[in-house]
Structure formats: structure tokens, C-alpha cells
Amino acid sequence: DAGITQSPRHKVTETGTPVTLRCHQTENHRYMYWYRQDPGHGLRLIHYSYGVKDTDKGEVSDGYSVSRSKTEDFLLTLESATSSQTSVYFCAISPGYEQYFGPGTRLTVT
Amino acid sequence: AQTVTQSQPEMSVQEAETVTLSCTYDTSESDYYLFWYKQPPSRQMILVIRQEAYKQQNATENRFSVNFQKAAKSFSLKISDSQLGDAAMYFCAYRSFGDMRFGAGTRLTVKP
Known part of the structure; x- marks a missing residue:
């Protein structure tokens, strides 16, 4: 158990609405990452962070922001x-x- | 950019037998790390085994072992004495000094 939680675990939302997903860690690690997983693509990096207020883009960052x-x-x-x-x-x-x-968050945009 | 290829979208194995999952990667780096992750139906990503490129000895973790061929850029996972609980998606991953790159995955079915 790496001490990482995500919320919500499931969400259904409508096109055009804003959505925020939260990642929380208990172990004080400097580096944190957000990925998306789609069939046939494995995991692809969206954004990552190397410290408080320090973030950078990944492979598929368009349409996403982080803080x-x-x-x-x-x-x-x-x-x-x-x-x-x-x-x-x-x-x-x-x-x-x-x-x-x-544990992942399943997001469905209708 | 580094790429990771898993050429077997699906594999199956009989319980108690051995199966090998293939992975190749493309890189110009000499120092890097390779990983296999397991994703059961629960969706949790679980680190199975890791290999440092500078180590010639193949990594082993209980029933899981790798065949690391640096010149061929190949990193296969061997599962011995397969168990029903081994049924999952398996992802090969590569990391040098930057991002971690994942293959598309191999779905392993274990037949009783």
C-alpha cells in the first residue's frame, strides 16, 4: 500500500462541465503524476509535479490543468x-x- | 521518443504451467529502468518486477522472472507455476531520466 488515494472513484459528468480529480498521498514524496488509461494505449502521462507549485506537461496535456x-x-x-x-x-x-x-478514477463524459 | 511495444494483446496459460510475455523497447539511452506492472480486474496497478539496465543479472521475484536482452532491447516476463490469481493485464514500462513509458498491455487468461 503506497498511501495514495484518489477521489472520486467514479464520476459521470456532462460535456462542457468542469471536473476536478484529487490525488492525496500520505508519504511526502516530491514527484506526483497524472495518467490516463485507454484501451490499446496503456497509460499516458498528462501532467506531473516535482514539488509544490512546480508542474510540467506530459504527452497528452491538452484540455487538462493541474495544481x-x-x-x-x-x-x-x-x-x-x-x-x-x-x-x-x-x-x-x-x-x-x-x-x-x-486506485484510479473512472470518468465518463456524456 | 522512447517507445514500448507489447506484441501480444492476449495470452492464455493453463494453471500450473509457464507463460512468457514479450516486450521490446526503443531507446538511445544506456542507463534506464524496466518494469512489469500487473492490473487485475480491481484496476489497481501493481509493480511486479523491475530491472536496472546496468545489471546483467536477470531480476527474479518468486514465480516471476525476466529475460533482459539489452542489445536486442527485449524485456520478457516469465510466470512460472501460473495461478488463477495471475489473470490480469500486464504492462511493460520503461523509464530513463524522464517520463515513464508504457506498452499497450497483454491480457493474460489462466485456465483451470
């Missing part, structure tokens, strides 16, 4: 959700070169 105001929390925001953002979202932490993942 990290505290070490333990990393927020992913969809400013205006689209059907292409229907996916499973994972948060991860990185104590070393390996990464440990939260």
Missing part, C-alpha cells in the same frame, strides 16, 4: 469536459525510479 498547493495533494482539472476525456485516470508517486499508483 499542487500542498505536498500531499495533486489536483487534475478538466476545464470543460469532452467525450474524448472519458477514461480511467491514475495518480502515481515516485519514491525512486519506480512508480506506485492510486
Whole structure:
């Protein structure tokens, strides 16, 4: 158990609405990540953070923003959700070169 | 950009037998790390095994072992004495100094 929680675990929302997903860690790791998982693509990096208020884009960052105001929390925001953002979202932490993942959030945009 | 390829979308194995899942990757780096993750129906991503590229010895974790061929850029996972609980999606992953890159996954079915 890597001490990572995600909320909500499931969400259904309508196209055009804003959505925020939360990742919380209990172990004070500097690096945190947001991925999305889609069939045939494995996991793809959306954004990551290397410290409080320090974030950078990943491979599939369009349409997403992030914030990290505290070490333990990393927020992913969809400013205006689209059907292409229907996916499973994972948060991860990185104590070393390996990464440990939260339980995931299934987001459906209708 | 580094890419990771898993050429077997699906595999099946009889309980108690051995199965090997394939993974190849493309990189120009000499120092990197390779991983296998398991994702059961619960959706949780579980780290199964890791291999440092500078180590020649293949990593082993109980019934799980890897065959790391650095020159061929190949990193296969062998599961011995397969159990029903091994049924899952398996993802190969590569990491150097930047992002972690994942393959598309192999779905493993275990037949009783």
C-alpha cells in the first residue's frame, strides 16, 4: 500500500462541465503524476509535479490543468469536459525510479 | 521518443504451467529502468518486477522472472507455476531520466 488515494472513484459528468480529480498521498514524496488509461494505449502521462507549485506537461496535456498547493495533494482539472476525456485516470508517486499508483478514477463524459 | 511495444494483446496459460510475455523497447539511452506492472480486474496497478539496465543479472521475484536482452532491447516476463490469481493485464514500462513509458498491455487468461 503506497498511501495514495484518489477521489472520486467514479464520476459521470456532462460535456462542457468542469471536473476536478484529487490525488492525496500520505508519504511526502516530491514527484506526483497524472495518467490516463485507454484501451490499446496503456497509460499516458498528462501532467506531473516535482514539488509544490512546480508542474510540467506530459504527452497528452491538452484540455487538462493541474495544481499542487500542498505536498500531499495533486489536483487534475478538466476545464470543460469532452467525450474524448472519458477514461480511467491514475495518480502515481515516485519514491525512486519506480512508480506506485492510486486506485484510479473512472470518468465518463456524456 | 522512447517507445514500448507489447506484441501480444492476449495470452492464455493453463494453471500450473509457464507463460512468457514479450516486450521490446526503443531507446538511445544506456542507463534506464524496466518494469512489469500487473492490473487485475480491481484496476489497481501493481509493480511486479523491475530491472536496472546496468545489471546483467536477470531480476527474479518468486514465480516471476525476466529475460533482459539489452542489445536486442527485449524485456520478457516469465510466470512460472501460473495461478488463477495471475489473470490480469500486464504492462511493460520503461523509464530513463524522464517520463515513464508504457506498452499497450497483454491480457493474460489462466485456465483451470
